[in-house]
Amino acid sequence: MSGDLNDLSRSVVFARGEPVSPQYARHFTGECYAHDLVPFTSPLGCVIGNVTFAPGARNSWHAHPGGQVLLVTGGRGWYQEEGQPARSLQAGDVVEILPNVRHWHGAAAESWFVHLAIETDIKGGPPVWFEPVSPEVYAGLRSQA
C-alpha cells in the first residue's frame, strides 16, 4: 500500500516499533505493531504504548485491572465492550476503559488504525486475555457503523 494516503504502515507521529512480541502475538489477529513510549519499568506506574494495526488486525477480548485510555492518532478502527455495540473510531477520538471491563480494539477491515494506549494504573497487574474476536463478529461490524 506504499504511496496510498491511507497507508499508515509507518504509524503516526510516534515510532511504529516492531511486530508485537511473541509473548503477546497469540492475543492478536493480523499484522500488529507496538512500541513502548513509557515502559512498565517506569517509576510513574503508567504504561504508554503506540499501537499500529494493519487493515483487519485487532486484539483479542481482554481487560485491564487498572483501566486504560485509547487516544486515536490515525486511520479507522473499532472499540467494543462486551455486550455493547462496537464504536467506530477515527483520529482525535478518546476511549476511557474502566478497570476489568472486557473489550477489544483494532482496525477497520479496509483501513490501518493507530492509537496510543495508556494503562493508567499498572499496580493491579497486566492485562487479562480472553478469546479472539470471532471472524463472524468482526465481519458483522460494518452494519453498525
Add this chain to the structure above:
Amino acid sequence: MSGDLNDLSRSVVFARGEPVSPQYARHFTGECYAHDLVPFTSPLGCVIGNVTFAPGARNSWHAHPGGQVLLVTGGRGWYQEEGQPARSLQAGDVVEILPNVRHWHGAAAESWFVHLAIETDIKGGPPVWFEPVSPEVYAGLRSQA
C-alpha cells in the same frame, strides 16, 4: 500564519480547545490552548490534556505531585528541569517527569508546539505552580539546542 506549514494553530490530531482557562492563565506566558481529553473527574485517576503553544509561549515553573508524561505531537519546543540544561523537543518525543520535579515546557521562539500532557496519578493533588520562566532564561535557550 495561515497556510504556513509550521502553523499548528489548529493543533495536531486532537482538538485544540480554548485558551487556557482564567484560573490557569496566570501560570502561562503567551498564547496557549488546552483541551481536556480525559478530565479530572474520570474514575481512571489519570488526567490527559492536549496543549498547544504559539511560538514563544510556555508555562511557568511547576511540579506535579504524581508526575507527568509529555508526548509531543508537533512543532518544536523545550522541556527544562530545575538545574538542568533545556531539552529540545519535536514530534515523537516522550518526556517522563517524576513527582515533585520542578520544570517547565513550551514552544520554541519561532515554532508552534503541541503535546499531550498525561498526569499519571492525580491522587497527590493538582500541579504546584511557581514563578514564570524569565525572558532572560528563555532567550538563552537557543545556544543549548
